[in-house]
Amino acid sequence: LxxxxxxxxxxxxxxxxxxxxxxxxxxxxxxxxxxxxxxxxxxxxxxxxxxxxxxxxxxxxxxxxxxxxxxxxxxxxxxxxxxxxxxxxxxxxxxxxxxxxxxxxxxxxxxxxxxxxTAGGLMNTDTITIRADLTLDVVLRYLRRHEEIPEMTDNLIVVSRDDRYVGLLPLRTLLVSDPSHSVREMMETRQAPIPVEMPDDEVARQFERNDWVSAPVVDENGRLVGRITIDDVVDVIREDADHSLMSMAGMSEEEDTFAPILKTARRRTVWLAINLVTAITAASVINAFQGTIEKVVALAVLMPIVASMGGIAGTQTLTVLVRAIALGHIHQKNQLWLVQREAMVGLINGVIWAAVVAVAASLVFDDWMLGGVLAAAMVINLITAGVSGALLPLALERLRIDPALAGGVILTTVTDVVGFLAFLGLATAVYGT
Amino acid sequence: LxxxxxxxxxxxxxxxxxxxxxxxxxxxxxxxxxxxxxxxxxxxxxxxxxxxxxxxxxxxxxxxxxxxxxxxxxxxxxxxxxxxxxxxxxxxxxxxxxxxxxxxxxxxxxxxxxxxxTAGGLMNTDTITIRADLTLDVVLRYLRRHEEIPEMTDNLIVVSRDDRYVGLLPLRTLLVSDPSHSVREMMETRQAPIPVEMPDDEVARQFERNDWVSAPVVDENGRLVGRITIDDVVDVIREDADHSLMSMAGMSEEEDTFAPILKTARRRTVWLAINLVTAITAASVINAFQGTIEKVVALAVLMPIVASMGGIAGTQTLTVLVRAIALGHIHQKNQLWLVQREAMVGLINGVIWAAVVAVAASLVFDDWMLGGVLAAAMVINLITAGVSGALLPLALERLRIDPALAGGVILTTVTDVVGFLAFLGLATAVYGT
Missing domain, CATH: 1.25.60.10 (MgtE N-terminal domain-like)
Structure with missing residues (x-):
């Protein structure tokens, strides 16, 4: 170029x-x-x-x-x-x-x-509508009078005299059926129309589940107001998925990869500020245990391990939940099961890795007490990570706060604070100040 | 239930x-x-x-x-x-x-x-093909002989006598055109067919960009072998987006939200093990500075702030790059610009937040030297985060390693190690051991 x-x-x-x-x-x-x-x-x-x-x-x-x-x-x-x-x-x-x-x-x-x-914001008004009492032959002649049929038209929409949605006549059916049949005989009535107020992510799920190319949109009185086509739905799917990914790092899905320096810096700085609050909160927990650290410096060496393992385990749970919420997999009935499973997963992995790290630390620092404290803190923090990684997005979703965006920061604050508190607190109990 | x-x-x-x-x-x-x-x-x-x-x-x-x-x-x-x-x-x-x-x-x-x-793995073989020398009238009669036309058929595929792809006849065109025209006159030849070896993410991009409902697939000799439909492409888009999200937390996009406890624990444990290596690497950096920390315990309080701000800034850059690579926005020519921008963004945000944190730390610990060391370490770590957050995914992509999966771990290792090294190293230079 x-x-x-x-x-x-x-x-x-x-x-x-x-x-x-x-x-x-x-x-x-x-x-x-x-x-x-x-x-x-x-x-x-x-x-x-x-x-x-x-x-x-x-x-x-x-x-x-x-x-x-x-x-x-x-x-x-x-x-x-x-x-x-x-x-x-x-x-x-x-x-x-x-x-x-x-x-x-x-x-x-x-x-x-x-x-x-919403469905209303996604729709176009370029529908081709027909009446149910026509024969297919008449429909074919009616179509031939058009200059062109709108793109992504896979169905003609059958409406009543007062514009209420009745059914769909697929072009596929029109082309293979006997032209003397009526629209009423050949139309599909199983596909429910989309209410104009339906949220766009629910529209996308309906399209994905039912493999639609286009779908009619109706108002609260069942009157046809437009149609939604798969190309716009694909954009919604892409944006929603992008949204989860970008939000987890505190950015917008509309972020332009090649935005100029100052614009980029300004946008990212907000997220850094929010995370600074997290970091300072964690630091003040450590601050409270200065005396213990002065006595056993090895604590300063090992404490980031406890916090980071908690952060990783929590992020995994959070990511699974964020995706499940986006896919519409979460209901009242299965939430409790999920939280319990995450607690158990945290316990199992906590015990495994706590044992490994504790033995290693005991050997390196020649202090079995230190290993014990480390192991206990890790188990506590991994269970906390699992439970809060699952509960947080569920709670945020109920409060109508985006779990992908806010979940990560709050979660890290929790795992950092609990990690440092458990480790340094137990150490203080064992070694005194 | x-x-x-x-x-x-x-x-x-x-x-x-x-x-x-x-x-x-x-x-x-x-x-x-x-x-x-x-x-x-x-x-x-x-x-x-x-x-x-x-x-x-x-x-x-x-x-x-x-x-x-x-x-x-x-x-x-x-x-x-x-x-x-x-x-x-x-x-x-x-x-x-x-x-x-x-x-x-x-x-x-x-x-x-x-x-x-690949395109070959996505395609179906249920194509309806026609010859270019037929009239539309003949095509219409030919269709009527079918029991049914496959779902998602928006075009009939025009092929030569030896099955080579020639063009597409949209049903939309067939229905509004004069039946005495030939297929050759009315067919579309602008849409290039998809080579059977094309990777599925590239197929998805083509569909998204061109708003296709279906597309013909040809082998290396230009012979029609099948067609790809938008419903399968939507699955690819969803899976690819899911892949980026889940990989960033070390999981697979096929992960089942409701997998049983032991299966979940086993899968997640691998990622925890990998991250443990990161955490231990960071801990051994701290270990080397035990003497300095013993002298100035405030260092232990402040060091997680340096590491965590670096981690956050790096993750932002990494996420932007992972998405840009997935969307196909990255080329040889624009890589250098991106790396430079990220370095500048790191510098700007580094200076801003370093100043804030340094002043706060100086006041709390009544030690301006400490504030200066903290500020310098933060600027160094945020620039490192920006540059490595951009370089890493580009390098991994070239090595054919998934940047979404491996990027996060390596990046955190870098920002942790550089963060602790810069902060504790500078502190040692200033305070002595």
Whole structure:
């Protein structure tokens, strides 16, 4: 890229698929990114925007005029435009809506009415609907009058006279059935429509479980309001999974890999601050035992082992729970079993590794008492890690706090504090101050 | 569940969708799980198996007879059967293959020939192919002769006389076009077919970028061998994302949330053992500075802060890189930029928090020298964390070691060792032993 002349780069860019251009932009450090973006024009521009991750998209859009934005919006999917407008300042949103034509605006306002993370925010309004009393032959002729059928259309949606959802007619069925049959005879009614208020992660689970390509969305009166397609669901799945991964390290799933230095530093610094509180809490526990450490310096050598093993065991439990919650595997009935299992796992692994470490430490420091204290502290800390690693995410989930985000910090605080307290406390009891 | 009689449970089970039964099994602790599984019979059994996560599926299957397995296999998708057979012991696999009819066997052997994590392992052989010289009218009549069109068929695949891939005819196009046109006139040739050896994560990226529902798979001679559908791709996306999350805590993405106690303990213990090595390495660094700690006990209080801040900062960088590698955002050209950025971010955040902590420590312990040593050690450790958090996954990736799995342990070892070494080393230089 660096070598070729700008004209060359431009020619190559304009020949690429929009999705590939978006990928290229996402993989490019900031300085080159702006140069590349300037070269993209017209229809390609809107198609590339449609493929970009939300953070980058917002960055590029915030540099544009409202009238240009309105023009752009006409070429994007409803749900994507709604997402974009919701991220822009209110003033800009109104200007963009004003600059749109009547039809685009009213369709868009319908989608924007629903929260971004619900079925309503995911849906498009480009449905093809038919009545149940038609014959397949009529349906085929009706379709032929269309210029084109929207992408990802695997079913025609059967609705009643007052627009209530009735069933689905798969194109697969339409193509192999006798044209003289009626829609009513051939339609599928087993697939329940998606309520417009359903959270997007539940929508994704339904798609995954049932292998849908598209699904109809209905309002509280059973009226068809739109449809959700698998491409948007794949984005939800990717984002949710990303969310768990990134949150565990205190970052957002929208984080841009190639964000500039200052932006990156500012974002990460918050997490460091929060963790500093954890670290200082742990340090003040140690501080209370200065006398004991002065007497037996080996304690200072061994104490990080107790804390770190607890942290690792706790993180494992936490990760399993965070994933299980995200997959919808956790219910009232199976929670207790999980907490008990984690306690038992903590006990078993605690005993095994406590024995190993205790024997090693006793030999190195020639002090069997020290080994005993170390072993006891490790068992206590690994059981604590298992139980709190399981209880914490369950409790946070109930308090509607994201367990992936907050779980790790609180857990480490617990395992550090309990680890140091158990080890140094027992040591004080044994050696005195 | 616990209250109702078994007959009630059974009646409810048999009315549920297979995907919902699979979800129920995955959310149930082991004892009840076996009871539920016993109740599922006939066709439902194979459909539920198809929806189960691999670990659970294997558990249920390993209790079955080869002849039952062969019968089961006939009702599942090729790629799923191939996956299952590859996990079973070779002896059982051969018995199952022997018990199958000729046609099933040869189709299956074709899919099993390819590795599970390539396009070949993901594909099904249920394609509908047509010739380019037909008219759409003939195609429509040809389709009507089918009993049914395979699920997730959004395109008919156009092939030449010798089975080479030529293009795609979307059903959407077929339904709205003039039936007198030829396939050649209306087909899409822009979508490149997927080579059978393409890794599954690359297949998933292609699907995500291009919003495909299905895609044709060709061998090295351009001959059509099958097609991949979005439902299997969604599983790959979910598994890959899961893999990053679970690996960071030393677990497998196939880990069953409700695995029994001993199985769970055995699996987790390996990771604890590996981390114990880390912890002991860090402890031996501290051990070398016993003299200094005896002189200034405050060092023992403050040293975990240095190590933990380094660990957190490094984990953030590592997580960003692991995700970027999984998304395919990293190339030769942008690596250096990333490493430099992470070093700068480490420097900036290091200076900020070093200043805060140093002032606080100086006041608490009434020793400005101690604050200075702490600040210097923190800056050194945060820069190290940034650089090694970025370099490590890149290096591991090049060595074909999974960065999500190995990265965390090595990184913590580095930040612990550098943290303790910098802090205690500088302290020794300042205070003497």
């Amino acid at each position: 660096a070598q070729g002349s700008l004209a060359d780069v431009r020619r190559i860019l304009l020949k690429m698929e929009p999705a590939d251009v978006a990928h290229l932009l996402a993989s490019t450090p900031p300085r080159h990114r702006q140069v590349l973006w300037q070269m993209i024009e017209g229809e390609l521009e809107s198609e590339v925007l449609n493929e970009l991750n939300p953070e980058l998209r917002l960055e590029f859009l915030s540099g544009m005029e409202p009238s240009d934005l309105a023009q752009l919006a006409a070429t994007l999917d409803d749900d994507d435009v709604a997402d974009i407008l919701q991220q822009l300042p209110d003033r800009v949103t109104f200007e963009v809506l004003d600059a749109m034509d009547q039809q685009d605006r009213s369709r868009l306002e319908q989608v924007m009415f629903y929260a971004d993370d | 616990a209250q109702g009689s078994l007959a009630d449970v059974r009646r409810i089970l048999l009315k549920m969708e297979p995907a919902d039964v699979a979800h129920l099994l995955a959310s149930t602790p082991p004892r009840h799980r076996q009871v539920l599984w016993q109740m599922i019979e006939g066709e439902l059994e194979s459909e539920v198996l198809n929806e189960l996560n691999p670990e659970l599926r294997l558990e249920f299957l390993s209790g079955m007879e080869p002849s039952d397995l062969a019968q089961l296999a006939a009702t599942l998708d090729d790629d799923d059967v191939a996956d299952i057979l590859q996990q079973l012991p070779d002896r059982v696999t051969f018995e199952v293959l022997d018990a199958m009819d000729q046609q099933d066997r040869s189709r299956l052997e074709q899919v099993m020939f390819y590795a599970d994590d």
